[in-house]
Amino acid sequence: MRALIVEDERGMALEMEDFLNKSGYSCELAFTAKQARIMMEDSTFDFILLDLGLPDKDGLAVLEEAKLNCPEASYIIITARGKVEDRINGLNLGADDYLSKPFSLLELQSRMQAITRRKSGLKESRIELGDFTLLLNQRTAKWGEQEIDLSRKEFDLLSYMALHKNRPLTRFQLSEHIWGNLSDDDYDSNFIDVHIKNIRKKMSSYGETEWLQTIRGVGYKIKL
Amino acid sequence: MKLITKLTLFTTISKAVIVLLFVWLLPSMVEGVASDYTNYLLKQQEKKVFVTIQENGIDYYLEGDSSYGSYTMLKEEYISLEQNNHLTMPDTLLTSKRMIEGDTLTYRLLVRNFEYDGKSYILEIGKALASINQYDKPLQRIALSVLLILVLLTLITDLGFTHVVLRPLKRIIRSKLYSPKFPYNEKLEPVATSTSDFSYLDEALINLMHRITADFERERAFTSNASHELMTPMGILQNKMENIMLSTEDRDVLEKVSVMMKTLGRLKKIVNSLLLISRIENNQYARQDTIALAPMISEMMKELEPLMEEKGIRYTTYIPNDIIVKSASKDLLFQLLYNLLTNAIRYNRTGGSIEISGNYSPEEKYVIIIRDTGIGIEAGELPYIFDRFKKTSSSCSSSNGLGLSIVKSIADFHGIEIKVSSVRHHGSSFFVGFPQMMVNLQ
Numbered sequence: 252m253r254a255l256i257v258e259d260e261r262g263m264a265l266e267m268e269d270f271l272n273k274s275g276y277s278c279e280l281a282f283t284a285k286q287a288r289i290m291m292e293d294s295t296f297d298f299i300l301l302d303l304g305l306p307d308k309d310g311l312a313v314l315e316e317a318k319l320n321c322p323e324a325s326y327i328i329i330t331a332r333g334k335v336e337d338r339i340n341g342l343n344l345g346a347d348d349y350l351s352k353p354f355s356l357l358e359l360q361s362r363m364q365a366i367t368r369r370k371s372g373l374k375e376s377r378i379e380l381g382d383f384t385l386l387l388n389q390r391t392a393k394w395g396e397q398e399i400d401l402s403r404k405e406f407d408l409l410s411y412m413a414l415h416k417n418r419p420l421t422r423f424q425l426s427e428h429i430w431g432n433l434s435d436d437d438y439d440s441n442f443i444d445v446h447i448k449n450i451r452k453k454m455s456s457y458g459e460t461e462w463l464q465t466i467r468g469v470g471y472k473i474k475l
Numbered sequence: 476m477k478l479i480t481k482l483t484l485f486t487t488i489s490k491a492v493i494v495l496l497f498v499w500l501l502p503s504m505v506e507g508v509a510s511d512y513t514n515y516l517l518k519q520q521e522k523k524v525f526v527t528i529q530e531n532g533i534d535y536y537l538e539g540d541s542s543y544g545s546y547t548m549l550k551e552e553y554i555s556l557e558q559n560n561h562l563t564m565p566d567t568l569l570t571s572k573r574m575i576e577g578d579t580l581t582y583r584l585l586v587r588n589f590e591y592d593g594k595s596y597i598l599e600i601g602k603a604l605a606s607i608n609q610y611d612k613p614l615q616r617i618a619l620s621v622l623l624i625l626v627l628l629t630l631i632t633d634l635g636f637t638h639v640v641l642r643p644l645k646r647i648i649r650s651k652l653y654s655p656k657f658p659y660n661e662k663l664e665p666v667a668t669s670t671s672d673f674s675y676l677d678e679a680l681i682n683l684m685h686r687i688t689a690d691f692e693r694e695r696a697f698t699s700n701a702s703h704e705l706m707t708p709m710g711i712l713q714n715k716m717e718n719i720m721l722s723t724e725d726r727d728v729l730e731k732v733s734v735m736m737k738t739l740g741r742l743k744k745i746v747n748s749l750l751l752i753s754r755i756e757n758n759q760y761a762r763q764d765t766i767a768l769a770p771m772i773s774e775m776m777k778e779l780e781p782l783m784e785e786k787g788i789r790y791t792t793y794i795p796n797d798i799i800v801k802s803a804s805k806d807l808l809f810q811l812l813y814n815l816l817t818n819a820i821r822y823n824r825t826g827g828s829i830e831i832s833g834n835y836s837p838e839e840k841y842v843i844i845i846r847d848t849g850i851g852i853e854a855g856e857l858p859y860i861f862d863r864f865k866k867t868s869s870s871c872s873s874s875n876g877l878g879l880s881i882v883k884s885i886a887d888f889h890g891i892e893i894k895v896s897s898v899r900h901h902g903s904s905f906f907v908g909f910p911q912m913m914v915n916l917q
Contacts, residue, residue: 260707266714273721331706353710353743356717404778419720421733423740445781468730 254298257287270356284308291320303330382458394457421470517585551603559597643668702750748877764805769794793832811885823849840908852897
């Protein structure tokens, strides 16, 4: 899949590119609205990741123009402004999703995968975890035909880890995905431990959960 | 007490005291004046008598007798002249009783000894005191009524004038101290007054309010801008760390990066909390949601259940299902209650309990009480727990001290009253008071 990263902060653009390349996307970079326009006119993209704070043009105007040039692409707008109106306007202009800086690259990838799943029109996205199956659309975990009673947060956590399987995930990354970034302290990290413990307890009564690994001093990983 | 009331009271009381004092002193003043005037009259009479004696001889009065006496019909005045071979009384002016025709009356007397043709005489001229004092009472009455009328008139004019003079002060107090809500963003109009002291005061207040508002806005802008400016570098750091984690299997590196990420997480949360507070203070949230409290709280408790189970904390909620809060921001209200509830868990003891209840207070507010059995807060620290970055002796080391500041900002934004009571080692109770107009029954 081809992604265009429109971001004036080079440091950030390069990190996004590095990450997305590793995740199997081929990326192009544009640091200004003008460069972005030229690239969009020259080629097509599956994803356009658009920073709204560009130096040479208002981000929302860029989005409007881009939708004309690349109507097929999926758009994720990125902003440091964090204004609710930006988000609403962006989504109204046809953006598929929205991320506030600073964001996690894993979160970005999850959003991109979710958009792909949505657009591919698959009835059900399944993830196999050993003998278990996660049905993402139904938000259920199954062991064979039996449904496992996971809470909403537990399912969120498990599916997020499953989407990033074989990658070490820190408690901070997990708690940020589950609760966003508005809490008083790293107390939520302890919360992650409690949730993981409960997930293990609930799933082990059905089958093996060795794929859910604890990495001491780091966090957790689903190893398959 | 208001200034105008004080001035009115002072003017009225001081005038009343002066009038009463005057009326009380009037008889003795009248007496003094009357007695001086009587003495003068007696002296005039004496002069007349001596002029007559000089011109017509003493026999003009004595007519061959050794004494002469005459009094008016009502005996208010009399004159007596008699030969007096030995001095019975020195020359004097005195008040003394005299008996005339069987009536004893008090007179003001002039006594004068003189010689005529080698013989000694004594002249006595008297004026009855009753005739002098008879006007005391009527005079007092008249003086009192005249003075009362005068006092009333001057009171009315004084108070009217005071009222007019102080009106600008009243307007200054109303327009600068009572009405405006901080921050003072509406235009501050100077009050029209010809009293220079008031215009100085008004001007000084306007300047002060502008300065406070400007400082406050600057601080708000700084918080907001600084937070925004920090977003991008923090984002870059986070993404770099994530890429490092994905490109290595080295446990040592992973561990170090994970610790860095945790620290960055703390930084992010501080900045995000500051931004949230600044957005609330900048009115960037709409208050258009209608929220059923009971489902919101039960959803939250459900989410927090695993944490409570971990610590063996039991909880009970008594919030009626029909309580609806309107004109609020759902996200912010959620955040407010969530922060209070997570604190109730975090600072609770193992095996403790949490009780969430709702009641109408005597002031018609709907109050949600979140009571825990935790470690409590020192009495001396209670007034400061809502201050930004305030860490109490009982705080977690990982707390950034902004959770309760956020609670306070959200509460202020909605006009919700937050109170807290706590006993160290026994627990704390947080009271969230919704104004009457925000609460409805379903």
